[in-house]
Amino acid sequence: MSRRSSPQRNRSPRAKAAIAAYIADIDSTNSAGSASNLPSFVVQQLRQALLSWYAHQGRDLPWRHSRDPYAIWISEIMLQQTQVTTVIPYYRRWLQRFPNVDSLAAADLQDVLKTWEGLGYYARARNLHRAAQTIGQQHGGRFPQQFDQALALSGIGRTTAGGILSAAFNQPWPILDGNVKRVLTRLIALDCPPSQALPELWDLSTTLLSPTQPRDFNQALMDLGATLCTRRHPNCQQCPWQPYCRAYNLNVQSELPMSEARGPLPHKHIGVAVIWNDQQQILIDRRRPQGLLGGLWEFPGGKIEAGETVEACIQREVQEELGIHVEVGKQLTTVDHAYSHFKVTLNVYHCRHRQGEPQPLECDEIRWVTLEEISQFPFPKANLQIIAALQQAHHLPT
Ligand code: SF4
Missing domain, CATH: 3.90.79.10 (Nucleoside Triphosphate Pyrophosphohydrolase)
Structure with missing residues (x-):
């Protein structure tokens, strides 16, 4: 899979229009509708503003003290559907119980599920167990550094693979989790639900990613979504991207992202x-x-x-x-x-x-x-x- 672009199929005309409008706001002579056409000085300013904010305001999270891909992988999977404050004690207990790939691969599934108990979405624990066994059998017990090999493991999708490889090895892979989707959607004031514009949002995440500091950039983007660009009441006054944010400039930040049309839950x-x-x-x-x-x-x-x-x-x-x-x-x-x-x-x-x-x-x-x-x-x-x-x-x- 290319790290620079997303497949051309299923392109959203509304996402294209939002990116074109975003670019035109900056440069009225440019009508391109693709993130890769963002003027490079804007990309540079967005990167610098975010990285400098992160250096002062980034969260101190236990997995950020580690470069061990195993520990980072565990944190990424736990964080997929669970809040940071809930994850921290589980993460610490997990690493005491299963400190490395080998101990997880050799564990009884019942022990794995018991250690996971209360975190919900139990397929995550079963996939961790299965993937640890695959890593043992196919990669000598070491978490793979190749993107496609990481992506092939049970329970690892594109954003999780990018998150692990950028955090552990500082590799330039973009991410697009829920927080990042919300931030990018607001940045360009996307007027359709993010699920209808995934290729464009991936392109935007790819274009903005710092090639020299991908680890910090991805962590910073997640922190921005988790602490300032929150779902309700985004704190735009403190936001390093406020001067470049189209949603803020149009005063529609609280109305975005547009929600998916969903009926009541059965x-x-x-x-x-x-x-x-x-x-x-x-x-x-x-x-x-x-x-x-x-x-x-x-x-x-x-x-x-x-x-x-x-x-x-x-x-x-x-x-x-x-x-x-x-x-x-x-x-x-x-x-x-x-x-x-x-x-x-x-x-x-x-x-x-x-x-x-x-x-x-x-x-x-x-x-x-x-x-x-x-x-x-x-x-x-x-x-x-x-x-x-x-x-x-x-x-x-x-
Ligand atoms: S200015 Fe506000 S809406 Fe825009 S990215 Fe920052 S927090 Fe989010």
Whole structure:
């Protein structure tokens, strides 16, 4: 893949017009509609302003003290869908638990998921594990320095590969994460959603990237989006790009980026069973490795069908999933949780095991565990709230 340009297909006429207007504001004789035609003195000024701001105002983040591509890779993946303040303690714990590629590659997936527990988007942890094994098998345990080899690893897309290689090796690869998209969209006052102008935004990120200080430039661009050019209330008065920012000059910075047209998120109602046996143990099951939350443990249950009561749903689901009959008792709790594409409400009931030997009919594994043992297993966030409710009901420390 070329580092200098994006594919010509799917070019957006509105993005082209926005870039042309941006350039024309600077140089009225120039009507080019491509980022590579930005006057070089503007590119230089944008680079210098951003790098000098970063030298004084850049954030002090733990992974910025490292040049180890493994540690930087872990931080990049954790930061993909999670805020910096949440990531920092996870990042530190992770490096203590898995300090290098070899230790991650050799780890049991359950340990990896347990260490990730609570960060969400668990495919990231599964991909890290798989990619560490690939690095061990194909690259001698060293994170590859070639862009295409990094891009071929599980869970690494163009912006993550660029982020890792620029931060670890100071290679001039552009990035385009959510923060950078927002900053660049405002810089040129793009009047369509960023998803409709990705080739142009990649070109802009490529054109602006400092060839001599790509590491600092990319970090600075991310910091600008995270600290000043924030989604709500951008702090333009402090911004090093304010003199060059078309959104600021048009006073439309708070209206950009334009949002994607999205309908309301679907809402699923789920019946969940906390199944007890006579030894005061609870039945948990491990999801199959594929898909959302794959490989994690959970309480059995499933979607409440139209016209079905929660109790009937739970009885049907445990029969289908585990081949057993349960008696549904009192409600334990209700948990609301939002994923990126849907919301769920978990209606959680205590159940008593009545008949049949549990079988893993629709999962990978099942276990009877005590309430004291349950925290050894990795669970998704919504299920952790069920465990907390159980521990509270039984006065165990949470
Ligand atoms: S001037 Fe305002 S809108 Fe423009 S890049 Fe800076 S913070 Fe963002």
